[in-house]
Each structure stands twice: as structure tokens, then as C-alpha cells.
Amino acid sequence: MKISELFYSIQGEGKRTGYPSFFIRTNLCNLRCKFKSGNLCDTPYTSWDFENPSNLGDLSIFEIIKEYKKHYPADIVITGGEPTIQGKELISLCHEIKQLDKNIFITLETNGTFFDEYALNVDIASISPKLKTSVPFKTEFEKGHEKNRINYKSLKSYQELHEIGNLDIQWKFVVTGRDDMEEIQNLQKQIGFDNEDVFLMPEGISENNLSEKRLMVVELCKEYHYNYTDRLHITLWGNKRGV
Numbered sequence: 001m002k003i004s005e006l007f008y009s010i011q012g013e014g015k016r017t018g019y020p021s022f023f024i025r026t027n028l029c030n031l032r033c034k035f036k037s038g039n040l041c042d043t044p045y046t047s048w049d050f051e052n053p054s055n056l057g058d059l060s061i062f063e064i065i066k067e068y069k070k071h072y073p074a075d076i077v078i079t080g081g082e083p084t085i086q087g088k089e090l091i092s093l094c095h096e097i098k099q100l101d102k103n104i105f106i107t108l109e110t111n112g113t114f115f116d117e118y119a120l121n122v123d124i125a126s127i128s129p130k131l132k133t134s135v136p137f138k139t140e141f142e143k144g145h146e147k148n149r150i151n152y153k154s155l156k157s158y159q160e161l162h163e164i165g166n167l168d169i170q171w172k173f174v175v176t177g178r179d180d181m182e183e184i185q186n187l188q189k190q191i192g193f194d195n196e197d198v199f200l201m202p203e204g205i206s207e208n209n210l211s212e213k214r215l216m217v218v219e220l221c222k223e224y225h226y227n228y229t230d231r232l233h234i235t236l237w238g239n240k241r242g243v
């Protein structure tokens with residue numbers, strides 16, 4: 001698999017915040033987020049700059065699991081980049097992890113643009129659909145991002161798997177301001193997810209960015225009856241890799 005980094009830390013976002021976790025950060029993404037604050041994606045070395053030499057490169061599933069075993073039985077968080085664009089390898093990775101111990105808790109973090117049978121072998125899908133404010137500038141490349149950022153069929157498939165009881169789910173939205181709420185609510189109507197599974201998260205890649213938006217997002221959560229999630233790893237360590 002094309003891997004950016006492997007590291008052991010705590011989960012900083014969503015329902016499993018605070019759980020000791022081994023992060024498998026895959027390289028490559030099908031989108032290119034750039035927020036209206038001017039911030040790029042929080043992991044640009046997997047998307048905008050995926051050829052960055054600091055990325056680990058091709059690793060076998062055996063090598064990944066060997067590294068994880070040093071931290072067993074921690075949670076595993078498969079994140080990116082966008083892990084699902086390496087769908088075939090992802091199916092094998094999830095399968096091998098569950099062969100090691102079916103109780104290892106796997107979180108799949110995804111932008112939700114693809115769905116395949118790997119979803120059957122993870123415990124929670126943490127889906128972060130990218131809103132209009134993830135692409136405020138209109139170069140030719142960014143128009144490609146705009147066209148592909150939401151795949152309703154794929155998002156519905158995750159929700160259906162959740163509804164039949166085979167998958168926990170959380171819908172995690174990066175919020176830049178009140179303007180995002182209409183789009184979130186429209187998406188909720190179309191996909192049919194519950195408020196209790198929605199987490200709003202302030203957009204930002206530094207503690208300063210987060211502290212400017214935190215209270216605004218908390219107030220939106222209270223008003224719309226959604227959950228709030230912070231980005232604990234940024235508060236603890238700043239915008240560093242491997243944490």
C-alpha cells in the first residue's frame with residue numbers, strides 16, 4: 001500500500017477521542033481541499049504534495065501489521081489522504097487486522113467518495129464529506145474537486161450499512177462558519193443520518209485557528225442539536241506530523 005506515515009498516538013477527533021490508537025496514514029487523495037481561510041488540507045503531503053519524499057512509500061500489509069503489533073491492542077485508525085482509493089489493498093488490510101484479533105477496533109476515516117466491502121470489516125466509518133467551503137477558488141483543477149467532492153450513492157451505502165446494524169458511523173464536518181449549515185442540513189435530508197451521529201469540528205490547522213472558531217462552532221452545535229468535536233492532537237502538539 002502507498003503509505004504516508006505510521007505512528008502511535010491518541011485519537012483527537014470524534015466518538016473515540018482520547019483512545020490510544022495506531023494510525024495508518026495512507027498516501028494519495030482524489031480531492032484537493034483548500035478552505036476559505038486560505039488553509040490547505042491538514043495533510044497536504046498526502047494530497048497536494050503526495051510526492052513529498054518524507055512519505056514512507058510502498059509498504060506491504062505484513063510490514064504495516066508488524067509495526068502495529070508493537071502497540072497491540074490499541075485501536076487502529078486508517079486515515080489519509082483518502083484510504084479508499086486503494087480499495088483492494090484496504091479490503092486485505094482490514095481482513096488481516098481482524099484475523100490477528102477480531103476485537104481490534106478499526107476506524108476508517110474517509111471523505112466518503114468511495115464505498116466497497118472494506119466497510120464490512122471496520123467498526124466505525126468516520127465520514128467527512130467535503131463542503132462547498134472546502135474549495136473557494138476556481139482553478140481548473142479545483143473544478144475537478146468541486147465535481148467529485150460528494151458522491152451521494154457512496155454516502156447512502158455507508159448509511160444503509162449503519163442502519164442494518166453492521167457499522168457504527170459518524171458524520172464529521174469541518175465547519176468554517178454559519179454558511180456551512182444549510183449544506184449540512186440538505187445532505188442530512190438526502191442521506192438520512194441522525195443528529196446523534198453528526199459532529200461539527202472547527203476548521204483549522206493550528207491552535208490559533210481553532211480558538212478563533214471553537215465557540216462559534218459550539219453555538220452552532222447547540223442550535224442545531226449536533227455534537228461538537230475538537231481536534232485534540234492540534235491543541236496538544238500543534239500542526240505536527242506523527243501525533
Ligand code: SF4
Binds near residue numbers: 047
Ligand atoms: S479529502 Fe482530506 S486528505 Fe483529501 S484533500 Fe481534502 S482534507 Fe486533504
